[in-house]
Amino acid sequence: MSTEEHAVELAGLRHVFAGRGRGRRAVRDVEAVKDVDLTVEPGEFVSIVGPSGCGKSTILKMIAGLLRPTEGSVRVWGEPVTGPRRDIGIALQDATLLPWRDVMSNCLFPVELHGKVTGAARERVSGLLERAGLAGFESRRPKELSGGMRQRVAICRALADDPRLLLLDEPFGSLDALTREQMNIDLNRIWRETEKTALLITHGIDEAVLLSTRVVVLSERPGTVVEVVTPPFPKERTKELMSTPEFAEVSGQVRDRLFASDVKVGG
Amino acid sequence: MNKVTEAPERRVPRREPPAPRRSFRSGPLGKAAFLLLPPLAVGLAGVLLIQLVISRFEISGVVIPAPTDIFAVMRSDIFLEQVGQSTWETWKATLIGFVLGAGSGVLLGMLMAESRIVRFVLYPYVVAFQSLPKIALAPVCALWLGFGLTMKFSFAAMLAFFPAVIATLAAFSTVAESRLEMATAFDANRRQRFVRISLPSAVPGIVSGLEISMAFALIGAIVGEFVAPSAGGLGQLLLTYSEAINVAAEFSVLVVLMLLGVLQNKILFSVIRAGTERFFESSR
Amino acid sequence: MTAAPRPMSAGAGAAVRWGGLAVVTAVLLAAWQFLPSGVQGDGSSVPKLDAVVKALGPSGEWGEYLTALRTTLGEAFFGLLIGFAAGVVLGVLLGESRILRQGFYPYALALQALPPIALAPIFVIWFGLGMESKIGLVGAATLFPILVSTMAGVAETDRGRIEMATAFGASKAQIRRKIVFPGLVVPIFSGLEISVVLSFLAAIAGELISANAGIGVILQVYQRDFRLAEEFAVLLILVVVGLALALLVRLARHFVLERMPNE
Numbered sequence: 001m002s003t004e005e006h007a008v009e010l011a012g013l014r015h016v017f018a019g020r021g022r023g024r025r026a027v028r029d030v031e032a033v034k035d036v037d038l039t040v041e042p043g044e045f046v047s048i049v050g051p052s053g054c055g056k057s058t059i060l061k062m063i064a065g066l067l068r069p070t071e072g073s074v075r076v077w078g079e080p081v082t083g084p085r086r087d088i089g090i091a092l093q094d095a096t097l098l099p100w101r102d103v104m105s106n107c108l109f110p111v112e113l114h115g116k117v118t119g120a121a122r123e124r125v126s127g128l129l130e131r132a133g134l135a136g137f138e139s140r141r142p143k144e145l146s147g148g149m150r151q152r153v154a155i156c157r158a159l160a161d162d163p164r165l166l167l168l169d170e171p172f173g174s175l176d177a178l179t180r181e182q183m184n185i186d187l188n189r190i191w192r193e194t195e196k197t198a199l200l201i202t203h204g205i206d207e208a209v210l211l212s213t214r215v216v217v218l219s220e221r222p223g224t225v226v227e228v229v230t231p232p233f234p235k236e237r238t239k240e241l242m243s244t245p246e247f248a249e250v251s252g253q254v255r256d257r258l259f260a261s262d263v264k265v266g267g
Numbered sequence: 268m269n270k271v272t273e274a275p276e277r278r279v280p281r282r283e284p285p286a287p288r289r290s291f292r293s294g295p296l297g298k299a300a301f302l303l304l305p306p307l308a309v310g311l312a313g314v315l316l317i318q319l320v321i322s323r324f325e326i327s328g329v330v331i332p333a334p335t336d337i338f339a340v341m342r343s344d345i346f347l348e349q350v351g352q353s354t355w356e357t358w359k360a361t362l363i364g365f366v367l368g369a370g371s372g373v374l375l376g377m378l379m380a381e382s383r384i385v386r387f388v389l390y391p392y393v394v395a396f397q398s399l400p401k402i403a404l405a406p407v408c409a410l411w412l413g414f415g416l417t418m419k420f421s422f423a424a425m426l427a428f429f430p431a432v433i434a435t436l437a438a439f440s441t442v443a444e445s446r447l448e449m450a451t452a453f454d455a456n457r458r459q460r461f462v463r464i465s466l467p468s469a470v471p472g473i474v475s476g477l478e479i480s481m482a483f484a485l486i487g488a489i490v491g492e493f494v495a496p497s498a499g500g501l502g503q504l505l506l507t508y509s510e511a512i513n514v515a516a517e518f519s520v521l522v523v524l525m526l527l528g529v530l531q532n533k534i535l536f537s538v539i540r541a542g543t544e545r546f547f548e549s550s551r
Numbered sequence: 552m553t554a555a556p557r558p559m560s561a562g563a564g565a566a567v568r569w570g571g572l573a574v575v576t577a578v579l580l581a582a583w584q585f586l587p588s589g590v591q592g593d594g595s596s597v598p599k600l601d602a603v604v605k606a607l608g609p610s611g612e613w614g615e616y617l618t619a620l621r622t623t624l625g626e627a628f629f630g631l632l633i634g635f636a637a638g639v640v641l642g643v644l645l646g647e648s649r650i651l652r653q654g655f656y657p658y659a660l661a662l663q664a665l666p667p668i669a670l671a672p673i674f675v676i677w678f679g680l681g682m683e684s685k686i687g688l689v690g691a692a693t694l695f696p697i698l699v700s701t702m703a704g705v706a707e708t709d710r711g712r713i714e715m716a717t718a719f720g721a722s723k724a725q726i727r728r729k730i731v732f733p734g735l736v737v738p739i740f741s742g743l744e745i746s747v748v749l750s751f752l753a754a755i756a757g758e759l760i761s762a763n764a765g766i767g768v769i770l771q772v773y774q775r776d777f778r779l780a781e782e783f784a785v786l787l788i789l790v791v792v793g794l795a796l797a798l799l800v801r802l803a804r805h806f807v808l809e810r811m812p813n814e
Contacts, residue, residue: 064452084454096449100467100545110453113463141545161453305654329676387568388575398793400752402668403766403786405759406774486666493671493760502669506760509672517673521665528664 005078007165007197008040008063012072014222015058031222032058036072038216038225040199042164045191047200047208049254050218056201059223060169063199064090076165086114089158089196093170095150097142103129103153104138110161121160128156131190148172148179152186159194166191166198172207181239184210188237205258209251210237217257227257332515340519349504350523357488357500358527360416364423365484369431369477371424376435376476380469381461386436397429405494414495423487427480434476438469470546478536485528501527602780603787612781615769616788622765623758624792626682627750630689634746637690638697639739645698646705647727659699667692667753671760685757685765692753693746700742704735740807744800751796755789 013036019029033055040046050056061067062074065084074081076088089110097106107125111117129135132152142150151171158166168187172180184207191198191211202208208215209231217227231250233241241247314334320326321333328336340346379386379393405422412418442465450464492502501524508516540547584600598606605611645652645659671688678684708731716726758767766785773782 066448066452084452086454088452090449090452092445092449092452094445096443096445098446098464098467100470109450109463113450113453113455113459302653305650306657309654309658384568384571388571391572395790395794398797399786399790400748400755400793402752402756402759403770403789406770407779407782407786410774410779482664482666486668489666489669490756490759493668493756505669505672509676512676514673514676517676521669521673524669525661525665528666529661532664533660 005042006039006075007042007044007077008038008199009075009078010036010038010059010063010072011075012037013059013062013069013074014071015055015062015067016070033218033224034222035224040197042197043195044214045198045200045212046214046216047202047212048216048218049202049205049208049258050223051220051258052203054218054221055223056203056218057169060090060167060199060201064088064167086110086161087164088167089161089163089165090167091151091154091158091169091171093173095142095147095154095171097150097153097157099142102139102141103134103145106142106153107157107160109157114161116161124162125156125160128159128190128194129153131193132156132186146179148175148183151175151183155187155190159190159196164197166196168198168200170202171200172204173202180204180207181242185237185239187211192235205251205254206242209247209254210242215250215254217254226260227254229254229257329512329514332518336515337518337522340515341522346516346519350501350520353499353501353504353520354523354527356416356498357485357492357502358531360419360423360488360491360500361481361484361531363416363420364425364487365427365481367420368424368427368484369480372428372431372480373435373473373476376432376473377439379432379436380439380465393429393432397433401426401429402490405490408491409495414497416498418495419488419491419498419500422491423484426483426487430479430483431473431476434479435469435473438472438476439465441472442468467546470543474536474539474543477539478532481536482528482532485531489524598780598783603783606780606784607787611784616785619764619766619769619785620788620792622682623685623751623754623767626685626754626757626765627689629682630686630754631693631746631750633686633690634693634750635697635743638694638742638746639701641694642698642701642739643705643735646702649706652702652706659695663695663699667695667749668756668760671757674757675761680761680763682764685754685762688757689750689753693750696745696749697739697742700738701735704738705731708734736807740804744804747796747800748793751793 014034015032017030017032019027021027036059038046048056048059058067062069063076063081065081065088076085098109101109104122104125107129108117108121111121111125126135126138129138132155134149134152134156137145137149142153145153155168155171158168172183175183188211200208200211209229212231213235215229215231216225217229218224219226229250232246317331318334321331375389379389404425408422408425409418412421446464446468447460450460455463488500489502492498492500493506496503501520505517505520508514508520580600583597645655667688670691671684674684674687674691678687712730712734713726716730721729754765755767755770758765759771760767762768766789770782770785773779773785
């Protein structure tokens with residue numbers, strides 16, 4: 001193995017949700033993803049886009065160690081994934097903040113689980129919150145925050161224990177379009193400043209193109225990689241970028257692939 | 268775009284915006300008046316009406332004691348002495364029973380929630396006991412445990428036990444799967460998931476269960492006193508007055524019992540809820 | 552639990568669970584039969600398993616059991632009927648008027664905090680030792696859950712639906728009949744569920760305190776005469792009746808919810 005290890009390496013990945021029961025009430029086996037090969041290099045921001053139910057989240061959960069692949073292998077930093085890893089930070093569609101904790105304490109949650117709450121960790125979280133525009137909100141409770149703020153807290157929490165890899169599963173899926181755009185710009189800045197490797201699951205084409213160094217297009221279920229698009233933009237992304245013809249062209253490329261003959265976009 | 272320039276986003280409104288109303292009602296004085304006046308009016312009207320009907324139609328005090336008779340009883344020294352002593356005896360049994368019954372109930376509920384095999388094996392027994400009107404066990408309890416404090420608090424504990432088990436089990440089984448998955452993703456072990464996710468998430472359900480347990484503990488103590496002839500307490504006092512056909516005194520005891528119930532079931536638990544307020548928010 | 556190794560196959564898990572249940576049950580029954588009984592060293596205080604089984608057999612006092620059960624269930628039924636009717640009527644009244652609701656609310660809360668069973672001695676003075684006093688007690692005990700849930704149902708009728716009906720020019724009476732009342736079925740039913748359990752309980756409690764017939768009476772008689780096998784037999788019958796009531800409520804709930812989806 002080379003010294004330059006991949007951040008994530010998926011090879012021949014397949015996952016089948018086992019059916020249950022017999023007879024009329026039986027639930028059939030569902031093949032969520034098949035033959036997924038994908039590598040993510042350190043420092044990259046990779047987005048996976050695909051129609052609803054194409055197994056995007058399944059892939060992410062397998063990388064996070066929450067699900068086991070039925071076939072194939074998942075490696076993170078060269079090591080096979082056997083369960084949740086402490087050098088991965090994750091943010092899901094629901095912010096899933098704990099309502100009885102304040103913002104600071106919510107962010108420190110993973111650090112606490114790993115038994116590493118120190119002054120330095122608190123300072124790092126303070127820095128993250130400041131970068132996320134949440135300075136001064138440390139002792140607020142989730143109910144006092146808007147949806148967008150909660151999602152930013154969730155992303156800060158994902159970064160709190162200084163993971164090397166950030167996994168994001170449609171973290172802005174439940175936000176309105178304007179808030180979402182602002183979140184994307186913030187996320188881009190946080191990614192640049194923290195220099196993490198990031199993997200984002202989304203069904204927003206513009207979002208994927210705006211944020212990523214590479215966009216992976218998945219087919220309908222069972223999901224498999226049909227195209228990889230590389231947006232040729234500098235690392236720093238702005239709102240203005242979205243109204244350029246270049247941006248439209250790359251988005252169009254992704255969109256065409258998504259809508260290609262055998263691929264339908266589900267609700 | 269180095270610094271976030273956007274203002275903190277619009278806050279989620281915490282309460283529904285106040286509907287436009289006439290100004291007097293929305294003022295603090297008006298609010299207090301609006302809250303206090305109707306109950307006072309209803310109470311006064313009720314007392315006056317009963318008093319009037321009783322004196323007008325000369326209804327015997329055995330059927331409905333006049334409010335003035337009840338006030339008279341409640342002011343007499345003998346009654347106050349008897350009722351003070353009895354209230355303490357009843358509440359002692361209620362409290363001991365609640366602590367023992369609800370405490371062990373919550374523990375068993377947690378054990379059942381955490382262990383699939385324990386849950387499966389014990390559940391049929393819990394359901395069977397749950398569907399038995401447990402008041403029917405009072406005579407047997409009296410036979411086994413005698414007619415004193417032990418029987419009273421044991422019976423109270425038994426009544427308090429089952430609501431606590433059921434509520435705890437339900438509270439743990441409705442812990443949001445997404446919270447557990449989030450913790451798992453951050454490599455939480457089983458103990459951490461229990462202590463940091465399940466337990467705090469279950470607090471509202473457990474508190475509601477304890478509230479029911481508390482009410483049942485009081486019922487248990489009273490029924491124990493009804494069934495055990497030498498148990499003392501408010502239950503025995505009620506029976507004593509009943510034998511003497513002193514209905515005014517019985518109503519006075521009921522008033523005291525009601526106050527005790529309000530104090531322990533409503534006021535005590537609103538304090539507990541206020542103290543555990545942060546666990547009660549349902550935020551994602 | 553997704554990170555854990557895949558759980559045992561359903562078959563193996565079920566075998567372990569059913570096996571555990573069977574073993575625990577067998578141990579409990581064996582202990583009941585063979586352990587030296589008598590908490591106070593008095594052999595009669597816990598009846599042997601075989602004695603209880605005999606008391607439940609054809610030679611048991613079934614005539615006595617069933618007569619008592621009929622009395623108790625009768626009291627529970629008629630009391631529940633009264634409590635239900637009064638609860639729904641009062642609930643609608645209080646639900647419709649905010650002023651009335653505010654006026655009665657503190658008293659309703661206070662009365663709810665009073666253990667209804669404490670009313671038993673007074674009902675005996677009013678109605679004597681027969682079924683009537685227990686019916687009254689059951690009525691008083693079952694009234695509140697139904698009243699409270701009806702009131703809440705009326706008061707919390709979806710504003711949007713009322714506005715919609717108003718926009719279509721519905722009169723107050725029409726809104727009540729077509730919007731408010733249909734929405735009450737589910738809340739009233741959940742109050743009824745609580746009250747069914749309470750009715751059985753209150754009837755027995757009333758009989759324990761003073762009565763001339765019913766389950767509470769024979770429980771007292773068997774206790775006094777140290778006929779504990781019969782006492783336990785009656786308790787087991789009560790478990791079965793309680794389960795049957797619970798099942799009945801559950802079936803009814805299924806039926807009601809099927810017919811009347813809340814949303």
